[in-house]
Amino acid sequence: MTLDTTRATLFPGDSEMARRCRALDWAATPLGPPERWPGALRTAVAFGLTSGLPTCIYAGPELVLVYNDHWRPWLGPAKHPGALGRPAREVWGEIWDQLAPEFGQVLGGGPAIARENQRFVLARGGPDGTAPEETFFTYAFSPIVQTAVDLGAAVVDATGNATGNATGNATGGAAGDATAGATVVAVHNVAVETTARVRAERALAELMAASPVVMAVYSGPEHVVTYVNPTWERILGKPGALGRPFRAVFPELAATGLFERLAHVYATGEPYVVEEQRVPLQRQPGGPVEESWWSFVWQPATMPDAAPDAAPAADAGRDGAPPAVRDGADAGAGPTTDRPITDRPGTDRPGTSGVGGDILVHAIEVTAQVR
Numbered sequence: 001m002t003l004d005t006t007r008a009t010l011f012p013g014d015s016e017m018a019r020r021c022r023a024l025d026w027a028a029t030p031l032g033p034p035e036r037w038p039g040a041l042r043t044a045v046a047f048g049l050t051s052g053l054p055t056c057i058y059a060g061p062e063l064v065l066v067y068n069d070h071w072r073p074w075l076g077p078a079k080h081p082g083a084l085g086r087p088a089r090e091v092w093g094e095i096w097d098q099l100a101p102e103f104g105q106v107l108g109g110g111p112a113i114a115r116e117n118q119r120f121v122l123a124r125g126g127p128d129g130t131a132p133e134e135t136f137f138t139y140a141f142s143p144i145v146q147t148a149v150d151l152g153a154a155v156v157d158a159t160g161n162a163t164g165n166a167t168g169n170a171t172g173g174a175a176g177d178a179t180a181g182a183t184v185v186a187v188h189n190v191a192v193e194t195t196a197r198v199r200a201e202r203a204l205a206e207l208m209a210a211s212p213v214v215m216a217v218y219s220g221p222e223h224v225v226t227y228v229n230p231t232w233e234r235i236l237g238k239p240g241a242l243g244r245p246f247r248a249v250f251p252e253l254a255a256t257g258l259f260e261r262l263a264h265v266y267a268t269g270e271p272y273v274v275e276e277q278r279v280p281l282q283r284q285p286g287g288p289v290e291e292s293w294w295s296f297v298w299q300p301a302t303m304p305d306a307a308p309d310a311a312p313a314a315d316a317g318r319d320g321a322p323p324a325v326r327d328g329a330d331a332g333a334g335p336t337t338d339r340p341i342t343d344r345p346g347t348d349r350p351g352t353s354g355v356g357g358d359i360l361v362h363a364i365e366v367t368a369q370v371r
Contacts, residue, residue: 010034010042011049015069018049020084029085030062038185040146048188057144058187063088063103074137074193076124094123094132102141106187112142117194136198139191145182214363217301218246223262223359225249235365237283252280252289265298265359272298276366293370296363 011021011034027033034042041059048055049068056067065083067075075083075091083091092099098120102113116138125133208215208229214236217227223246232238241249247259256279265272275295282289 006035010037010046012046013050015049017068017072017084020081021045021049021066024085026085029064030087031060031064031085038146040144041185044144044186044188053190054192056189056191058088058103058189060186061107063107063187065091071189071191074191076122076129076133078124078129095120103187106141106143107184109143109184112140114140117198134195136194137191138194139189142188143184144186144188146185147182214296214361214365216361216363218262218298218359218361219357221263221266222246223266226358236281237287239284250281252282256280262298262359265300269300271300276370291367292365293367294363295366296361299360299362301358301360 007022011018031037037045037059041057044057045059045066048057048066051068052070054068054071054074056065056071058064059066064085064087067084072080079091088099088103089096105111106113117136118139120135120137121132122135123130123132124135125131205227208227211229212231214232215227215229216225216232218224219226225241225244225246228236228238228241232241238249246262247254250258253259258279261272264270273296276293277295279292279294280289281292
């Protein structure tokens with residue numbers, strides 16, 4: 001088998017990074033010629049280059065970078081393409097204090113690592129791509145293990161399960177019997193940048209905190225109160241609401257039908273919008289149950305970085321009309337006039353991420369106006 005044939009097999013495809021890998025003088029890197037790489041590493045590199053996920057293989061004791069096109073943007077313009085074939089310590093010098101313990105754990109036979117929205121200050125900002133830039137990533141580091149008999153690669157995931165051909169164990173035995181007798185030859189990394197999402201969530205939190213409108217977030221099928229803004233605390237009262245289900249926070253609403261309405265929003269993704277609805281309200285424990293009037297929206301929360309390319313069309317009801325909600329109702333007091341929901345920016349529809357997710361609450365007390 002010729003060198004060109006070997007490289008075409010090891011670095012398959014016509015992607016930018018496959019071509020760069022075939023052209024690189026690997027003998028001049030700490031990894032040495034690809035023909036001498038362990039079988040597990042060769043297999044992992046071939047899979048990584050053709051993966052649809054942002055993937056980097058940190059190969060050998062020096063953790064030499066071999067990455068695919070999807071992972072490439074995380075480097076920034078100043079580091080790519082020079083990062084290919086270089087040790088991780090040189091490429092990620094500005095965050096090496098954060099990464100070194102994690103790589104050490106995986107290379108040493110410890111469990112795989114998974115992080116969500118991890119903060120890194122990378123040298124990739126500014127006009128020249130070298131200024132400090134705050135970024136966030138969700139990622140995993142998993143060991144690639146070489147068995148005593150060269151059967152290919154096994155990647156041990158964050159649960160300790162081995163996938164692939166190998167049947168041994170990472171050095172130190174931490175991954176379990178499925179990989180007994182094997183050596184960690186590389187670290188498999190899948191990473192997704194979440195910087196835009198984290199920034200959007202921050203901006204939303206700041207907006208909600210400053211809003212003169214009562215705002216809250218109810219999470220999960222029990223509608224646990226997971227966020228309230230200062231306006232909620234000032235107007236609604238309800239001390240100790242955080243971490244408690246909606247029913248437990250508002251027991252005085254049991255006969256109003258609002259529990260069922262909230263469950264419908266959670267199950268279907270359809271917002272619930274009312275104006276000037278009478279609501280019995282006990283603002284403080286042991287206090288009186290007051291007659292109050294509210295205009296409010298219960299709206300499935302849209303992920304900040306998951307907005308659709310185009311506004312979704314309104315859902316049609318059985319007669320072709322948009323879905324409707326009770327409007328101007330005395331809660332639990334019988335039939336009222338229906339009003340169609342108009343499309344609102346960021347409103348999820350049934351079948352989108354709003355179904356079975358968080359519910360965002362916007363509410364204004366209008367008791368003084370009604371009386």
